[in-house]
Amino acid sequence: MLTSSIVTVFKKIAFDTHENLGWGPVTLPELEMQTTATWWTLPERLEAEYEREPLKNALIGLSHLIRHIAPMYLMCAPQDISVVYHVKDTFTNRPTIYLYDSVPGGIGLSDRVYEMQDELFGRAREMLLACPCRDGCPSCVGASAGPGAKGTLIRLLDELLGA
Numbered sequence: 001m002l003t004s005s006i007v008t009v010f011k012k013i014a015f016d017t018h019e020n021l022g023w024g025p026v027t028l029p030e031l032e033m034q035t036t037a038t039w040w041t042l043p044e045r046l047e048a049e050y051e052r053e054p055l056k057n058a059l060i061g062l063s064h065l066i067r068h069i070a071p072m073y074l075m076c077a078p079q080d081i082s083v084v085y086h087v088k089d090t091f092t093n094r095p096t097i098y099l100y101d102s103v104p105g106g107i108g109l110s111d112r113v114y115e116m117q118d119e120l121f122g123r124a125r126e127m128l129l130a131c132p133c134r135d136g137c138p139s140c141v142g143a144s145a146g147p148g149a150k151g152t153l154i155r156l157l158d159e160l161l162g163a
Helices: 044-049 052-074 109-115 117-130 149-161
Strands: 002-005 009-013 020-025 031-034 037-041 081-086 096-101
Touching (some): 037 109, 052 081, 052 096, 052 117, 052 149, 117 149
Antiparallel strands (some): 002 031, 037 096, 081 096
16 A cells, blocks of 8 residues: 655644644655555445435544554554545545554554454444443544444444444
């Protein structure tokens, strides 16, 4: 997988207090990296069932959960992996979530995630069901998932788990 990113803004943060001291624009070249990845696409029947916004909220929530659960199972640092979602991916033409190694060339983390995906999705579902919030909160679905993400996400996980 070829990933690319570009830095457009810098942020000054105090070393001890993490206080925001300011920010500003920067012009840097695009960074490219070849690495390994695994991805999951939504089943077509589920994609057809939801409008774009609830689907996007569920993908944000699932990305958030995978980003936080996978390092515990992989016994790696959270920054060793990256998780991104696309509501309509250019490669699959469907809603897709990618997990990739944040190391050039990859070190096999995404391969291990693929092998343990049912365990990860099952744990994500357990965490969602254990959360007392109705619609999903920043701790279970992430701060930007939006209203109603929890229910849609549970349905999505059921589909991915084949339940």
